[in-house]
Amino acid sequence: LVADEVKSLRAEEGNKQKILQDIKELAEKLYKNENPYPAVTMHMVQKPKEGCPLQQKPFPRLDEGTVQWIIDQATAKLQTAPPAVRAEKKCMVPSGPPIAAILERNGNALANSARRLEVVRNCISYVFENKMLEAKKLFPAVLRAMKGRAARHCLTQELNLHVQQNRAVLDHQQFDFVIRMMNCCLQDCTAMDEHGIAAALLPLVTAFCRKLSPGITQFAYSCVQEHV
Numbered sequence: 636l637v638a639d640e641v642k643s644l645r646a647e648e649g650n651k652q653k654i655l656q657d658i659k660e661l662a663e664k665l666y667k668n669e670n671p672y673p674a675v676t677m678h679m680v681q682k683p684k685e686g687c688p689l690q691q692k693p694f695p696r697l698d699e700g701t702v703q704w705i706i707d708q709a710t711a712k713l714q715t716a717p718p719a720v721r722a723e724k725k726c727m728v729p730s731g732p733p734i735a736a737i738l739e740r741n742g743n744a745l746a747n748s749a750r751r752l753e754v755v756r757n758c759i760s761y762v763f764e765n766k767m768l769e770a771k772k773l774f775p776a777v778l779r780a781m782k783g784r785a786a787r788h789c790l791t792q793e794l795n796l797h798v799q800q801n802r803a804v805l806d807h808q809q810f811d812f813v814i815r816m817m818n819c820c821l822q823d824c825t826a827m828d829e830h831g832i833a834a835a836l837l838p839l840v841t842a843f844c845r846k847l848s849p850g851i852t853q854f855a856y857s858c859v860q861e862h863v
Contacts, residue, residue, distance in 0.1 A: 751780040752789045759793045762812045763802055770812060781819045784828065790820050791835035794843070803842045810845040814858045821862040833862075 647653040758777045761770035780786035794813070797803070805813060817836060824832050840856035847853050 748783070748785055751776075751783065751786050755780055755786050755789045756793055759790070759797070759816075762809050763797055765806075765809070767808055767812075774812070774815075777816060778819050781816070781823050784832070787820045787823065787828065787832045788835075790816060791832060791839065794839050795835070798839060798842045803844060805843060805845050807845060810843070810853075810855075813843055814855060817855060817859050818862075821859060824862075 643657060647657065754773055754776045758770050758773040761767070761773065777786075781790070817840065821833060821836065836859075840859055841854060843855040844852050
């Protein structure tokens with residue numbers, strides 16, 4: 636502010652009144668800068684009635700003993716009072732989605748799950764029927780389906796059916812497909828599956844095999860035994 640006012644102060648040298656006026660304005664600016672928002676206080680004082688003396692009555696002196704007695708009484712009441720129970724506030728619970736929407740959503744989920752299981756069954760059938768081209772088309776979907784426990788359980792059931800039909804001895808391509816499915820299934824297993832899916836695979840990995848050469852047979856467990 637001083638830097639801004641230098642020119643005007645120099646121009647008014649010799650005029651005492653003008654200099655004092657400028658200093659006063661400068662002081663007001665500085666004051667407003669320090670106190671930009673002055674507190675507004677309002678005192679509501681009732682007007683005295685007509686004929687009433689203007690002097691106000693002094694506030695009575697409080698007796699210390701009486702005040703302490705009141706405090707002690709209140710404290711005793713609080714100590715013997717039952718615990719405060721929070722009053723239940725009644726409110727309207729907003730209505731959720733209609734039942735039809737929930738059924739539709741669950742129906743879609745079940746339909747998706749059923750489709751995934753159908754893909755697993757079809758792929759395994761193609762493998763054992765030596766329809767390798769069809770099996771290759773479905774294989775990526777089967778590996779994705781192994782993320783779900785239902786699909787892993789379905790795999791063990793389907794493979795078990797083929798073992799019971801004496802179809803455990805596989806050619807090289809069939810063996811490769813079955814091993815890849817077993818590995819993927821075990822890879823996605825959790826600790827919860829240890830006594831379910833993994834246990835169901837144990838007899839299967841000792842049943843499925845392939846002939847490497849006369850007198851030499853490779854069983855499936857040799858390819859999946861590294862899983863925890």
